[in-house]
Amino acid sequence: MKKIRQKMKENVAATKFWIFMSLVGLQALLLLGTFFAHDKQIVPPSQLVTSQTFSDGSGTIEITHQEYDAKNKIMKLDLQATEDISMSQLTPKLFVKNGSGSMQYIPTVDNKAEIFIKNISNNFEALSLSFQNNDLSNQSVDTTIYDNSQEAQIANSTQTESSDEQPADLVYFFIASNSPHLKQSKTPIKIESQAAYAVDAIQSEIDFQNSQMKKMDMAIDDLERKQETTSQKIEELQLKNQYLTGNNLNNNQSKISNLQADIAGYAQQIQEAEQNKKIITQAIIKMKKQIADIQSGKFKFTDDVKSKKMK
Known part of the structure; x- marks a missing residue:
């Protein structure tokens, strides 16, 4: 121990260098541990909500169940919407982080639908689903008249600013691989044809x-x-x-x-x-x-x- 202390005193510059490198190495290990940790937070909890409401007041969509079959790389989602929403009028889109996949959307009964997301990689980090409500009856029509062109320009500029935000007929859901709402399937998830699955559900x-x-x-x-x-x-x-x-x-x-x-x-x-x-x-x-x-x-x-x- 005395010999080590003596050498450290004799080689101050080398000692400082190795201490610095040790600290850098420790930080690198901590970062790697955080990155590979199973429970790392990929999507903020505030974005993992299971219910979203259209800002145009047309209704609400809820994901009532989320299930993932890692072996067959299939995710199954159960949807429930309020009565004002027609499931056949919704246009779904799928976005995947760290991977790819395809989505099968099946409207069934009583404002319900099933979604099968296929070929999802086991190391996917997160995915997002968007739903656009194409029901024209829910879209407002502007019948306002203005006293002059200046007033109309101000109103149009206000509408343009608001249109830069998320459209009123669009909602988003986020699902993370470690989301508390995503359950691991105990039995294999099987996908039949859309018609066969819908008939069985009905x-x-x-x-x-x-x-x-x-x-x-x-x-x-x-x-x-x-x-x-x-x-x-x-x-x-x-x-x-x-x-x-x-x-x-x-x-x-x-x-x-x-x-x-x-x-x-x-x-x-x-x-x-x-x-x-x-x-x-x-x-x-x-x-x-x-x-x-x-x-x-x-x-x-x-x-x-x-x-x-x-x-």
């Missing part, structure tokens, strides 16, 4: 709606039985009225009033169930027509969308 929804219809029928039967039982109780209480006086009579009459209110409530529930049955019937008719249009080729799906490089 048929599953029809089956669900049929179960809902049975639920409404059972509810109506139960409510009608309750009405009948409650009516019998009212009749029994009304018979007692002729033998009661004072507070006993008042209490008995109060019970009758409460039971009559229950019957009115049952009637309202039956009416709601009947209305729900009409809604379910209309939905099933619509979905069966959609299946027929898909099978006949009348319903057109979009072609696969190739990715663009994400900056």
Whole structure:
């Protein structure tokens, strides 16, 4: 140890050089560790939101599920939109950082859609999805008139400045390889044809709606039985009225009033169930027509969308 100290004193310049190089090497190791760390932050958390709203007020899109099959290099996304948005009127685009891929967009039922992103490299860093709403009914039309050309120029310059921002009919989603929302698939993700996948999804929804219809029928039967039982109780209480006086009579009459209110409530529930049955019937008719249009080729799906490089 003394010999090392002696040599360091004798070679001050060399000692400073090696200390400097050691510090530089340590910093380089730290940088490499950060770069290759599995949990490094590629996209800021604020940009990994799963719900986006069009600024023109036309509605909201939400990615309800994200799943990645690393072995087959396939990502599956489930989309849900508000009622005002027509999924067939959306134009999706795909951008990939550190890699490439292609996207299959499949509208299904009830403002839902599935997205399959294929051939995504295992070392992809992030991807971005954009959706443009092409529904013209959501686009505003300017019918303003101006008193003079100067006022019109000021208004036009303001509109030009606002148009430099993100268009009102466009939203973006970002998905990072280490996003907490992206789940690793436990089973292989299989891709069928767009038509086959859509028909399966719609048929599953029809089956669900049929179960809902049975639920409404059972509810109506139960409510009608309750009405009948409650009516019998009212009749029994009304018979007692002729033998009661004072507070006993008042209490008995109060019970009758409460039971009559229950019957009115049952009637309202039956009416709601009947209305729900009409809604379910209309939905099933619509979905069966959609299946027929898909099978006949009348319903057109979009072609696969190739990715663009994400900056």
